[in-house]
Amino acid sequence: MRPLWGPPKKKKSKSPMNLLAIAVGIKQKKNVNEIVNKFQLADFAIMLFHYDGNVDGWRDLEWSNSAVHVSAVNQTKWWFAKRFLHPDIVAAYDYIFLWDEDLGVEHFHVGRYLSIIKKEGLQISQPAIDAGISEVHYTLTAREINSTVHRKAVNLRGPGHRCFENSMEPPCTGFVEMMAPAFSRESWRCAWHMIQNDLVHGWGLDFMLGYCAQGNRSENIGVVDSEYLIHLGIPSLGGSAGGKTNAEIDRLAAMRGTVDESDGRTAVRRASFMELNKFKNRWGKAVGEDECWVDPFHQPLHPTQTYHH
CATH class of the missing domain: 3.90.550.10 (Spore Coat Polysaccharide Biosynthesis Protein SpsA; Chain A)
Incomplete structure (x- = not known):
């Protein structure tokens, strides 16, 4: 200033x-x-x-x-x-x-x-x-x-x-x-x-x-x-979702086909999951389209390993 x-x-x-x-x-x-x-x-x-x-x-x-x-x-x-x-x-x-x-x-x-x-x-x-x-x-x-x-x-x-x-x-x-x-x-x-x-x-x-x-x-x-x-894990945007924990909110968001928009916190969490999928898809698309892209961190998986993003 x-x-x-x-x-x-x-x-x-x-x-x-x-x-x-x-x-x-x-x-x-x-x-x-x-x-x-x-x-x-x-x-x-x-x-x-x-x-x-x-x-x-x-x-x-x-x-x-x-x-x-x-x-x-x-x-x-x-x-x-x-x-x-x-x-x-x-x-x-x-x-x-x-x-x-x-x-x-x-x-x-x-x-x-x-x-x-x-x-x-x-x-x-x-x-x-x-x-x-x-x-x-x-x-x-x-x-x-x-x-x-x-x-x-x-x-x-x-x-x-x-x-x-x-x-x-x-x-x-x-x-x-x-x-x-x-x-x-x-x-x-x-x-x-x-x-x-x-x-x-x-x-x-x-x-x-x-x-x-x-x-x-x-x-x-x-x-x-x-x-x-x-x-402290205090909910902010969307409210408190009736006292539900984030884990409970996430389970509901994953299960529901639709969300009660009056339940603001649950709607926020579900929107977050939807954006996560969009981000991952965009990353994958960008990598696929860029012929010059070389992943500096790519390593072959160990036979017993699985990675989930």
Whole structure:
């Protein structure tokens, strides 16, 4: 941000080096305030994407006037990111943190986190999730005790995927979830182009981000264990679906041929699944049509291995 006239205020000797962007609703104001206060404002620009249209409700927070506020009702984090985080616009930042609002940051220190990902050479990363008290979708992102960083999951079994010692595909390695990713400037330029303009939920991106890792995804993508988060798993867009868990919502969405649009949260989840299939189909079509495409990560399957995207 720049002043309307004159030079920048003297107390800011340099422009922020990094960006924190969060999709927010006023109901999570307290939690978002805790997240923002964890980030060193001297080194971070703050951008809030207001999916409920309520901007004025944040004015009483002391950092609010220094943040960039973008408002569009019922839009998702990825819809905002595609339109307002163009790589040329955010090229001044070393790292772009694109976070959800329902993250507990009691055990997270951003200065130490930045130091770790720079030392480890991580182009795409995320803080680990405390599996003991959090909603964890993929075991790879769960915190490993007495570890600083991990890049791989072994002996992992989960819905639709299995990981072996020699597994080299997401979500066994080269993978982060979409709730709290941090991108280097270079990796974000690639990831932004991967976001589809008309697909707003972002499902499927996580499995393909390895192509944006600026090299070996198994080395350049990692989960930071020593600076970790709590994933509260609070439903936002579409409401609470009558108290149903996400797993229950997903089962209903997969089973129903039609969705009761009055059940907003269930409709949102089903739309996410539909967009996932569209994204996968588009990727497959693009690969098939590009005669020059060579998959840098293609490896023949072990006879006992199966991968499911």
